[in-house]
Amino acid sequence: MKSRYDNEMELEFLSRSNNEAFARITVAAFCAQLDPTIEELADIKTAVSEAVTNCIVHGYEDTEGKVKIKATLLNDEVEIEITDSGKGIEDVELARKPLYTTKASLERSGMGFTIMESFMDKVEIHSVVGIGTKVIMKKKIKKQENIEENMEENALIN
Amino acid sequence: MNSKFDEENHILYLEIAEEIDHHTTEKIRRRMDYEITRFMPRKIVFDFSNVSFMDSAGIGLLIGRYKLVKLLGGTAELINANKSILKVLEMSGILKIIPIKQAV
Numbered sequence: 191m192k193s194r195y196d197n198e199m200e201l202e203f204l205s206r207s208n209n210e211a212f213a214r215i216t217v218a219a220f221c222a223q224l225d226p227t228i229e230e231l232a233d234i235k236t237a238v239s240e241a242v243t244n245c246i247v248h249g250y251e252d253t254e255g256k257v258k259i260k261a262t263l264l265n266d267e268v269e270i271e272i273t274d275s276g277k278g279i280e281d282v283e284l285a286r287k288p289l290y291t292t293k294a295s296l297e298r299s300g301m302g303f304t305i306m307e308s309f310m311d312k313v314e315i316h317s318v319v320g321i322g323t324k325v326i327m328k329k330k331i332k333k334q335e336n337i338e339e340n341m342e343e344n345a346l347i348n
Numbered sequence: 349m350n351s352k353f354d355e356e357n358h359i360l361y362l363e364i365a366e367e368i369d370h371h372t373t374e375k376i377r378r379r380m381d382y383e384i385t386r387f388m389p390r391k392i393v394f395d396f397s398n399v400s401f402m403d404s405a406g407i408g409l410l411i412g413r414y415k416l417v418k419l420l421g422g423t424a425e426l427i428n429a430n431k432s433i434l435k436v437l438e439m440s441g442i443l444k445i446i447p448i449k450q451a452v
Contacts, residue, residue: 207371214401232401232432239403243370297377297408301440305404308439 195262197223202258205250205274207243213259214238220261221268224331233309234268234329240302241272241325247293249276249323270327278319286315349376351383360389362413365398368406380413390422394446396429406433407440414446425449 199220203209214235221234238259245257253276260271279285286307291300306313310327317323352361362380366372384392394410396402414424424446429437437443 207369210369210371211367229432232435235401236403236432236436239369239401243403243405247370297373297412299404299407299411299440301404301407305436305439309435 193262195264198260198262200258200260202256205246205255205257205276207246209257210239210242210246213242213257217259217261217270221263221331224263224266224268225334226331227334230329230331234270237306237309237313237327237329238270238272240305241270241327244302244325245272245274245276245323247296247298248279249274251277266333267328267330271324272327273322273324275322278321278323279315279317280319282315282317349379351379353383353387353389358387358390360384360387360392361395362392363395363398367401368399368409369401369403370405373405373409377409377412380409381416384413384416384420388420388422389417392417392422392424394424394426396426396433399433400430402433402436404436404440407436407442410442410446 201213201216203212217238218231218235221231226234242257249255255275258273262269284290286303288304289300291298303313303315306325306327310329312328314326315323316326349365350363352363353359354361360383362383364376366376368376392413410426417424426437426443426446426448429448434448437448
């Protein structure tokens with residue numbers, strides 16, 4: 191069966207904090223196919239890191255489970271779906287609010303969803319208490335035109 | 349993380365040398381709090397020269413250390429953050445309490 195996407199990948203790993211770096215680096219490496227700028231790649235890395243950390247810290251809390259990531263590329267857009275089967279979010283609108291955190295004692299800043307929303311073009315949150323949470327993030331990668339010209343200019347400056 | 353204490357000016361430099369996320373903050377936090385309570389500095393300087401990545405866990409880490417040093421009568425400052433880290437810092441509003449000095 192042919193995928194309706196230009197490319198897709200899936201990743202599944204245990205909700206351990208040492209997988210946070212693995213997750214964001216892997217997703218960034220996959221997205222590199224769209225030829226993003228360093229800044230766009232950093233945005234994706236940060237957003238993925240926030241979403242995966244939420245699964246680990248809030249979704250599974252003191253338990254362990256699986257975090258799933260599905261990333262798809264279509265034209266110039268990347269879509270990243272990050273899912274846990276943890277405890278779910280009771281009030282999604284409240285959780286989205288900047289500085290809102292249920293874990294202030296752990297020095298969590300409450301900036302996670304705010305960062306995802308400002309670093310990606312679109313963020314959807316679907317959550318059912320007791321079942322889990324799915325975050326879907328989309329970002330368009332801007333075409334880098336005149337890249338050769340820019341390189342020539344840079345070469346002249348340097 | 350490395351640290352350097354300027355005895356003359358009572359400034360503690362905290363040089364972080366890894367990516368800052370939820371996983372790494374615990375270790376960095378313990379190390380920083382040890383150094384801060386040991387030297388009781390008038391100012392702490394977070395040096396980001398060797399930090400390639402930071403997410404919102406870093407904001408929590410910085411605010412926590414700021415509170416500690418403020419309790420001891422000191423201030424905090426941040427240097428050498430790269431562009432993407434700067435974006436996270438700016439968004440959080442933390443630069444109002446921990447000013448950034450780029451040219452060091």
